[in-house]
Each structure stands twice: as structure tokens, then as C-alpha cells.
Amino acid sequence: MTNRKFTRRQAILTGTAGAAAAMSNLSFLPVNVENIKRLAVNGGEKVRSANWPAWPVWDQSAEADVISMLRSGKWWRGNGDYVAEFEKKYAGLMGTNRCLATASGTTALLVALHVLGVDAGDEVLVSPYTFIATYNVIFLNKALPVFVDTDPETFLINPLKIEERITERTSAILPVHIYGLPVDMDKLNAVAKKHSLKVVEDACQAWLGQYKGKKLGTLGDLGCFSFQNSKNLPTGEGGAVIGNNDEIMDRCHSFHNCGRPFGSVQPTSEYPVRGSNRRMQQIQAITLLSQMNRIEKDADIRLENAKYLDKKLAEIPGIVPAKLIAENSRSAYHLYPFRYISEKFGNVSRLKFIEALRAEGVPCSPGYGRQNKDGLIEEALNSKGYKRLFSEQRLKQWREENVLPGNDQLAREAVTFTQNILLGTKSDMDDIVNAVTKIYENRESLL
Ligand SMILES: *Cc1c(COP(=O)(O)O)cnc(C)c1O
Numbered sequence: 131m132t133n134r135k136f137t138r139r140q141a142i143l144t145g146t147a148g149a150a151a152a153m154s155n156l157s158f159l160p161v162n163v164e165n166i167k168r169l170a171v172n173g174g175e176k177v178r179s180a181n182w183p184a185w186p187v188w189d190q191s192a193e194a195d196v197i198s199m200l201r202s203g204k205w206w207r208g209n210g211d212y213v214a215e216f217e218k219k220y221a222g223l224m225g226t227n228r229c230l231a232t233a234s235g236t237t238a239l240l241v242a243l244h245v246l247g248v249d250a251g252d253e254v255l256v257s258p259y260t261f262i263a264t265y266n267v268i269f270l271n272k273a274l275p276v277f278v279d280t281d282p283e284t285f286l287i288n289p290l291k292i293e294e295r296i297t298e299r300t301s302a303i304l305p306v307h308i309y310g311l312p313v314d315m316d317k318l319n320a321v322a323k324k325h326s327l328k329v330v331e332d333a334c335q336a337w338l339g340q341y342k343g344k345k346l347g348t349l350g351d352l353g354c355f356s357f358q359n360s361k362n363l364p365t366g367e368g369g370a371v372i373g374n375n376d377e378i379m380d381r382c383h384s385f386h387n388c389g390r391p392f393g394s395v396q397p398t399s400e401y402p403v404r405g406s407n408r409r410m411q412q413i414q415a416i417t418l419l420s421q422m423n424r425i426e427k428d429a430d431i432r433l434e435n436a437k438y439l440d441k442k443l444a445e446i447p448g449i450v451p452a453k454l455i456a457e458n459s460r461s462a463y464h465l466y467p468f469r470y471i472s473e474k475f476g477n478v479s480r481l482k483f484i485e486a487l488r489a490e491g492v493p494c495s496p497g498y499g500r501q502n503k504d505g506l507i508e509e510a511l512n513s514k515g516y517k518r519l520f521s522e523q524r525l526k527q528w529r530e531e532n533v534l535p536g537n538d539q540l541a542r543e544a545v546t547f548t549q550n551i552l553l554g555t556k557s558d559m560d561d562i563v564n565a566v567t568k569i570y571e572n573r574e575s576l577l
Pocket of ligand 1: 234235236237261306332334367368
């Protein structure tokens with residue numbers, strides 16, 4: 131039934147009125163042509179009324195472990211094995227020597243920046259187009275985030291603009307594989323090497339994404355992941371740091387466990403180094419172990435659907451899917467991103483377009499805003515600590531250079547679908563394409 135209706139709608143949307151009437155006669159169902167053609171936001175019939183795949187999806191096979199762990203009282207990694215088991219399995223999936231599980235993605239980034247020596251008064255080069263946690267971890271380390279403009283075509287840090295932002299205080303680069311899209315790491319690493327900078331990849335949206343055949347998160351000194359509830363590998367809250375250097379990973383472990391000795395961090399005293407508590411709980415690891423059973427299959431489904439959308443949506447004027455720069459690369463598609471060029475849609479605003487698409491039954495959102503101008507920046511720069519750490523002249527220059535036309539453009543144009551949408555069928559993807567096409571064809575009715 132749904133299929134037949136879909137076919138009729140297709141004919142009505144794409145064919146002549148006569149063809150549509152003929153189709154409706156064939157199907158022996160009364161069809162209100164006007165109502166189907168009219169945008170849902172203007173009171174017409176929506177393209178899609180069915181639900182989209184739900185997220186997250188609980189795996190019942192994890193229940194026995196959860197119950198026995200709870201009954202045992204072994205709730206933390208100090209007396210249970212699940213966290214270490216997850217670390218081993220995740221390192222295996224990523225192809226790295228080591229993985230350290232943490233309480234969240236934010237804490238993973240905090241551990242990585244601290245261990246790589248990002249210190250008070252340092253500067254960290256970072257992509258402005260990201261979840262706010264990426265800025266926060268730099269501020270929490272009392273360093274200055276220095277934004278490198280975004281290339282709106284890729285949604286990513288523009289590697290050609292990194293070098294001009296380096297000062298004698300710069301200690302690290304924090305590239306973000308936003309939405310799972312791969313940053314051009316060869317270019318970025320070349321700059322890092324030339325200037326002896328550390329590289330921490332914010333791969334908090336990039337599980338199983340690839341750059342030139344290599345997994346995202348394995349291309350810098352350390353890679354950080356998030357397993358928060360909405361993420362493609364979810365466990366409510368959770369994170370991980372991955373890396374190949376045992377000595378650095380030992381220091382990560384030590385720091386995340388109150389600075390206790392670990393591996394090559396020798397017990398010169400009870401607490402040989404500074405630390406914090408950033409540990410993952412057992413229940414987080416049990417959920418993750420079960421969620422890992424589906425992650426590769428899910429990633430393949432998202433990729434296939436995203437490729438289909440890339441092809442179909444690019445045929446609609448004014449819709450520009452994010453561009454992948456490197457060959458043999460793939461996005462993890464935490465979100466599916468494209469740019470909406472309002473001029474090509476008869477100047478219908480992006481927010482009107484989003485409202486119309488939602489009304490057709492396709493959930494979508496604008497991407498990140500101009501966060502480099504958000505309140506937290508001035509709040510930090512005007513704080514007692516930052517005034518002590520950075521000269522008035524440096525902060526003045528920083529404000530003058532906080533002009534990011536590429537990022538501003540993206541903040542105006544981006545539209546995204548969440549990853550669970552990409553877990554649908556090909557016919558679900560057709561609903562998206564049909565809804566966007568319908569809005570394009572009826573764009574004048576939105577003015
Ligand atoms: C989710 C996310 C984080 C933070 O992870 P949490 O687990 O929520 O602390 C950091 N960076 C990016 C890009 C993220 O998407």
C-alpha cells in the first residue's frame with residue numbers, strides 16, 4: 131500500500147497533471163492532487179509520516195552481564211574486568227596498540243591535552259566548527275584556543291590557514307573530524323612536524339571514519355572519542371583516548387587514575403604525577419561491548435545511504451553535500467551535512483527551508499553557529515587567570531584575528547540530518563530526496 135501511494139505521489143510530483151490523473155484512476159483510490167503537491171508547511175499532505183529508525187538501540191544480550199555485575203558490587207574498573215576488556219576490543223577495532231577508556235569524550239580530550247603538555251599560557255590551534263566541548267577543554271587547560279578558519283566546502287579546518295596562526299606559544303593542534311568527515315591530516319601533520327607541535331584528533335564524531343585508508347583518531351599523537359548517548363557508539367556517557375606510544379598511553383592511564391603509577395610511570399612516591407579521576411564505569415563498558423557488535427554494519431549502511439543522498443541531492447539546485455577531499459577516505463556520518471544556498475531557492479531562508487522539510491516529515495537541523503563569537507570566549511578572556519596568562523596586546527590581537535569568513539558562511543548555510551536517519555532503507559532516502567525536490571519546486575509558495 132505504501133509503495134503504491136509512493137508511486138502515485140512520485141508521478142504527481144514529477145509528471146504532468148494528466149499523467150497524475152491517469153495514475154490515480156489506475157490505483158482506484160481518490161487522490162487529492164492539489165493536496166499532495168502543496169507543501170506540508172502550507173497545509174498539504176506530508177511526503178513522509180512514518181517514523182525514522184530509533185536511537186540508541188538496546189542489545190538484550192548485555193542484560194545478563196549488567197545484572198551479575200550489579201549484584202557483584204564490582205561497579206568500577208578497579209575491581210572488575212569489563213573496562214579493560216572494552217579497551218582491548220576498541221584498540222583492536224582501531225588498529226592501535228592502546229586504548230584508555232574515560233568517563234566521557236570531554237575527559238578523553240582533557241587527558242590527551244594534559245599528557246601532551248598543553249599548559250597554562252599555551253596556545254592551541256583549533257577548528258571553530260565543532261561541538262562546544264572542543265573549546266572548553268582548551269580553556270580548562272588554561273590555554274588559548276586560536277581558531278583556524280573553516281573551509282565551507284569540507285566543513286573542516288582549512289589546512290592552508292594553519293601556519294599563519296602559529297606563535298611562539300603554540301603547543302598543539304586540535305583538528306576536529308566534525309560529523310565524522312576526515313580532516314586533511316597529511317597537510318596538517320606536515321605543519322605540525324615543521325613546528326614541533328603535538329596533534330590531538332577530536333574524533334568524538336568519527337568512529338570508523340577513514341583518511342586515505344587509515345582510521346580517524348590514529349593519525350595524530352592521540353585520538354579522542356565520545357560514546358555519549360547520541361553518538362554512533364553510545365553508552366550514555368563515555369569516551370576513549372587511543373594511541374600507539376606506550377609511554378604516552380601509560381601517562382594517560384596514570385593521569386586519568388588520580389596520578390597513580392602505571393606502566394612506565396614509576397612509583398617514585400605514592401602519587402608520582404598530577405592526576406584526576408576520569409575513569410569509565412563498568413556499566414558503561416558492558417553497554418559498549420554489546421554496542422560494538424553493530425558498529426561496523428551500521429557504518430556501512432550509513433555510508434551507502436550517504437553516497438546515495440550525495441548523488442541525488444546534488445542534482446537539486448542549491449543543495450551542496452559536504453566534499454570529501456582525499457581518496458580512499460570515508461566519513462563516519464555522525465550527521466549527514468550539506469549546504470543550503472538560499473539564492474538558488476529563490477531566496478527562501480535556510481530556517482524556512484528547514485521548517486518546510488521538517489513539516490514534510492524529515493527531521494533536520496542547522497549546523498553549528500558562530501561559536502567563536504559566543505559568550506564563553508569573552509567570559510574566559512576577561513577572567514583573572516587569562517589576564518594574568520596573556521598580555522593585553524596578545525588578547526587584542528586575538529580579538530582582531532577572530533574573523534572567520536569561511537566559518538561564518540558555513541554557519542549560515544549548513545543543514546544536517548542525524549545519523550539514525552541514515553540507518554533507514556533506500557526508500558527512506560528517496561523520501562528525503564522527494565521532500566527536498568518538492569520544496570524546491572514549490573519554493574515560491576514559501577516567500
Ligand atoms: C560529543 C563531542 C565531544 C564531547 O564528548 P562528550 O562525551 O559529550 O563529553 C567533543 N567533541 C565533539 C566534536 C563531540 O561531538
